[in-house]
Amino acid sequence: MCRRPCSWSSTRCTYACPHCEGQVVTAGKPAQPIPKGLPGPGLLAHVITEKYADHIPLHRQERRLARQGVELSRSTLCDWMAGAAQSLEPLYDLMKTLVLLCGTIHTDDTSVKLRDSERKIKALARLWIYFGDHLYPYNVFDFTRSHKRDGPSLFLKGFRGYLQADAFSGYDGIYAGGNVVEVGCNAHARRKFVEAQKTDLTRASTALAYYRQLYAIEKQIKAELAKLPEDANEPTRAAIRLRVRQERAVPVWESLEKWLKEERPQVLPKSPMGGAIGYMKNHWEALKRYTSSGYLSIDNNVAEQHMKTIATGRKNWLFTGSETGGKTMAVLFSVVSSCQRHGHDPFVYLRDVLSRLPVLPKENLADLLPDRWSPPQAADPAATPEGPIADGSPS
Incomplete structure (x- = not known):
């Protein structure tokens, strides 16, 4: 079929025959980070980076976007964050699995206000960090509703090695088994x-x-x-x-x-x-x-420093609205903090990872780990999304 590019966006192209102006064909929509969702990888990466790297809460982002003529409600942004975390969860699970293979893990925790919208009460939940060593250098966060020892015990199940932490009594049961050796701060x-x-x-x-x-x-x-x-x-x-x-x-x-x-x-x-x-x-x-x-x-200062980052953000977004929101926070903080640990720009990293995850085979998931990921190469300016076009003439 004779065709030429008629119009295109950054992701979809439309073609038609230049002679009969018929046989119009539009390229299929690429797989989105959120199935059937509207936001592309770049927009999601922008919102995630603003909140979890720059500590700008969603209600402020809502106003910033409105000043630029983009009307997006806070509830929509919240749904997008939950959807993005769900897309990134396989990568989060892989980082968690690998961190548990480390010889040494640094850990610490800090409080996070939790609002229960049904019972109209607030409680103090906890956000924990598990900082991997040189073998698997990832920062994995975990969210729990309380400060009980059940959180670390469940997360560290199967871990064998050194655990460097403060003298919190909740770790005593972990040390008692003999597989985990206590290292003080x-x-x-x-x-x-x-x-x-x-x-x-x-x-x-x-x-x-x-x-x-x-x-x-x-x-x-x-x-x-x-x-x-x-x-x-x-x-x-x-x-x-x-x-x-x-x-x-x-x-x-x-x-x-x-x-x-x-x-x-x-x-x-x-x-x-x-x-x-x-x-x-x-x-x-x-x-x-x-x-x-x-x-x-x-x-244990390396873990405590990351807790200060959480404290800085907490002064801006104040609380998490639900337990699901806390788990979303843990996933997104893990990805953002880990890529920053390796000197990557969170926006560039997230935009690339979110665009590749929907079509990436499971066996290649490790390629997206922050210590193995490489920035995408700049596209050839002489090429269109469908390939180089010399003069626009029909093929």
Whole structure:
């Protein structure tokens, strides 16, 4: 059939015979991220990036779009976010599966207000992060209705390795099985001595001096690792960390332990200083465990920093409207945070992933993981959506 391009949008082309002006053919509509939905990958990526990377809630986006002549209700945007999360859920599930294969996971949590529209009440739900190590470097979030231990226990089911977290008692059952090894957070322990300065400056200053030595050693390790070739693998780096910690950090811990034993009987157990010393003694093995492996960190700050990102967004969007909304939040935060971890522009990443997911074979899903994904190459400006056209003449 003789045809030439008559008109087209960015995704669909219409062709007709130039002689009889008949035989009009319109290309089929590409698969959409949301089945039978109106938004394309670019619009969805824009809304997701604005909320989960730039912390702009949907009601503000609604007003911004209206000023540009685009009338979209907040309820429509909410439905789109739920639909986008459903499309991205296979990728989320894959990241979760892989994170559980890591040797070390950092975790932390923060509160999120949950509004129950049926009972007209608000409750404090939780958003948890599970930060994968160098083997599977993904940030996976999980939403739970409460702060009970059931959330981490269910998420970490089957995990074997090191779990670095604060001293939340909900993790105790996970450690009890023997498959998960506790790693403490020295930032938490140090913070208690900072708070104790108000009532016991002398002892607090001594404890903080020990911590300055320990963190200075970690800084020296980073400087030594910076001298390695860029292609140095993680086992090589871990071996250096372990060697330096054994040589320099372990003696500091031995001196600190001796000092704690001497000072503990001289302070009131319920005083700020007594609480700080008691915290260290109760979690001593977990706090110094990082010195026995080059793959561990001195603290859990990497997870806490991502909780600060959630806190920044929470000041803007205030609450989640339902448990389903909380799960949507967990999926979209996971994808956005993971791609940012690898230096990708969330909008570019999401636009490409959402356009490919509907037609991507399941066996190729791993190609979209943030650490394996590559930005799409720029299209040839001399080509149309259907291919290069030299002069527009009929074929």
